[in-house]
Amino acid sequence: MANRLLKRLVTTHPGLFERLDDYRNRRFAFLPSDLPFGFVVDPVKPSLRVFSKSTPFAVDAAVEGPLFLLLALLEGRLDADAFFFSRELTVTGDMEAMLAMRNALDDTGIDLTRDLAVFAGPFSGAATRAMVEIRKRVLKEKPPLWN
Amino acid sequence: MRMATLTLGPVYFLWDGPKWRDFYKKIAHEAPIARVVIGETICSKRNHFTAPYMEEVIVHLERAGKEVILSSPALVTLERESRLMRELIGEATRKVEANDLSALHLLAGKPHVIGPLVNVYNAATAKLLAARGAETICLPPELPFSSVEKIAAITGGADYEIFAFGRVPLAISARCAHARAKGAVKDNCRFVCGDEPDGLAVKTLDRQPFLTLNGVQTLSHSCQSLIGETADLTDAGIARFRLSPQDCDMSAVATLYRAVLDGAMEAGAAAERLEALYPAAPLSNGFHYAREGAAWIAKARTGQHQANS
């Protein structure tokens, strides 16, 4: 399921790959600080895995923060630097790779609601719906700071 | 090929007048140096410390057969500084070394020298400066040998000099970090930079020595030395080696470099002697190898340069 989602994003936004350049071979983790699980992304495969934070995992770079910030980062709706400076987002590992990912995402214009709408049919799985639902909810709770 | 010569760069630090005068008298009598670049370069507020001794020192150096070049300010922002620059160049009876773009403007058409603080990164820039009257270009210290080689391959214009000894000038600011470190600001600094004739150490929070403050200038903690690379550099066409004064026996430093250039001393042994002469800072040569400037790359004693000679 998660893999289909990523493949969909990669197909819809080919620029993401080009912009990642050499860093597409790296493995990235997105760690919502308010959830017991995280996401590992291998852009080159492409693969997206959900894993429990209690199991050990190996990645090249990781970013950790509240889910709503990670989602906003994914969609380029907020200035990651400002949140990094305020320490609401923490980056560990290969900074250069994560910077490339940040910049690539920023240019890509991912819109989760729109991009995931295609999954409404046969893949209307709980995860997809949950994500869209979470996004809606967090955005309602905490409107994007400057859009 | 003409035998490479040594140039003594300007004293970047604030030394009191008598110390400064005595330093140059010793250089005049003892150091195997062909050219001396002299004059306050870093901070226009310091001029009065050395001005009373300037004429005396120049006479001394010239009587000893040294060529004297007048240094000019590295950072010109105030009206007063612009005026000083125009006066210096307008009234100069000797060649001037440019360290800022304003000097390039005022020196156009006159024979002059380009100091290591002007950005010359390629042959196109070097050619342009030579066409405007530059006779010697001291290349920026951060330039790797791969670039030095390509620039120095241009003949018929200026001759080229390399920053071969001294803490590396890394940055300059309108703000005085040295005064700030001592609770003062630039406009009322009480010349606290004079307390450290070899600069004020900037260490990391782990107490690792890192940088050196000298008024508005920031230098490296390490002392760049290309004493092991002189053969490659002269082969590439470098005609002059600049020694930048530190608070140590610079005549002895010059004698070492001269011995290596003359083939009278092996570079590895010279580097060891150099460390003893200036124990305040570790040696570095990373910039030459396109590495971190702070790095020290030990050259094998049977280096390529020996195979070539």
Next chain:
Amino acid sequence: MELICPAGTPAAFREAVEAGADAVYCGFRDETNARNFPGLNFSRPELKQAIAYAKARGVQTFVALNTFMRAGDEDIWYRGAADAVAAGADALILADFGLMAHVAEHYPEQRLHVSVQASASNPDAINFLVEAFNARRVVLPRTLTIADIARIARQIRCEVEVFVFGGLCVMAEGRCSLSSYATAKSPNMNGVCSPASHVRYVAEGHDLVSKLGDYTINRFPEGEAAGYPTLCKGRFDLASTHAYAFEDPVSLDVMNEIDALTQAGVTALKIEGRQRGKAYVAEAVSTLRKALSATPQERTRLLTRLEALSEGGKTTTGAYEKRWR
């Protein structure tokens, strides 16, 4: 008064145009510009599209080729200039004399702007570049006071552009090798300062320690805003006291001085931040656009909003005010 806005990606470029930029500046995805960061900048086709997008909306595009050409590889920069000219750039922002001479000779009609990286900080320096290369505008170093700017503007024969918001260089720009001393990569040669490839954050107890290469640049106790380990913004041990040796991690903000800058003869105000996201660009540009036509009281209120965008959450008027020195 023109508002000159940064763009590190095509998306940020469109945001800048929509938010009210008079001109957007950007660079190619290589070492020819001083924001050569991973995942940032423009391919040739992207630049062409961006320029067309801007032109259709009456907005100019300036292309920064503001690093120093590596000896032997000058063609990379010459090609950059040729491609930017062909794509219809309204101005090239240059720092290297060799490149300026090349552009002045081969594209005499092309507007040439002097990058802040050229470090032209006084009238003689600027007039040198005007006479030698027909420079039409100079971006002044962030080391000058407003009084300095006014004095300089009176004595030069080209337009003046100054930085009003964003990251602040403490050192004279284009004359700093601190980064290459620690990491082998420099703004002048590689278009990067304190590169991410050499950055590490290490948790030590409750502290967050930032390192660049072999050096500790800062240590943040829990709860304190962290900063990127830019060398000149680090906390160091100076005569056994721990302090920001050069500058606190703050951003520049002199928009409150717009009227004084206008009177000083400034033509254009520049926002720093090609490395920042499109959200930063949108917010900074739209707010500063509004501030330009606002009353002084409204202006203060508008500018307060921008503080959240700043490094360390703090801003400074920097050298524009004399006490900073």
